[in-house]
Amino acid sequence: HQDNSNRNWSLQDFEIGKPLGRGKFGRVYVARERKSKYVVALKIIFKEQIKKHKIDHQLVREMEIQTSLRHPNILRLFGWFHDAERVFLILEYAHNGELYKELRKRGHLSEKHAATYILSLTKALAYCHEKHVIHRDIKPENLLLDHEGRLKIADFGWSVQSSNKRHTMCGTLDYLAPEMVENKAHDYTVDNWTLGILCYEFLYGVPPFEAESQLDTFRRILKVDLSFPSTPSISLDAKNLISRLLVKDSSRRLSLQKIVEHPWILKNANPMG
């Protein structure tokens, strides 16, 4: 259909439906564009929130990055508009909602589902890195499923144009790579570490370094204190991939290209995502 991303949209163009949840800085609703009847997710962000967190420039940069991203596993930002006190993001609507709710419901995923999601994430990250965009916040809460159950990375609330070394702490503790815990400079390869965390969590239902206290989680991450429970029983190939990603030395983590070619992925992932 025609490119509407720079059409000057307004709230009158949409019928607002049920709330979808609270993203960073704002609430998200299902909405339907009146003329086309096209269903979207409309994210409403209050400008005073943006001003308070001094991220107005980041939002503009973010919108420029977002509208340029086109990938089947990245949630689309179709366009945006604002009124006196709010900024509205017109987002692709992922009909099957948040992946982590499915993970909590099922307890843990099959190796086929887990491998398919890891492959989708790997391809989306490879695409982002090639466009010098680093996501920095890949966790189950930011992963959505479309009507065909295909994974979509969303909530780029913190993505930045690649400053090749990054220093700010972000994301929940369980997903932090050792170099982030030690607050050292870090680069793209933190995403490879996060893929290892997610792969473990998809297969076992809990992240690998979960602990009672934040300090214990930090300690387990820094030690790469990785162990595989005996149940659910997971294939050796899966354990091999996880062990090749959860490596302290970031330069020795399996590259995105090598993940795509890994036996476990080749054997289990549905290439159509």
Ligand SMILES: COc1ccc(C(=O)Nc2ccccc2)cc1NC(=O)CCSc1ncnc(N)c1Br
């Ligand atoms: C490309 O997706 C985004 C791109 C940008 C931003 C964003 O807030 N940027 C931002 C906000 C403030 C400051 C700087 C950046 C947010 C998202 N996405 C989201 O917030 C996801 C909303 S939840 C949802 N969405 C669709 N279908 C569902 N079923 C659900 Br539940």
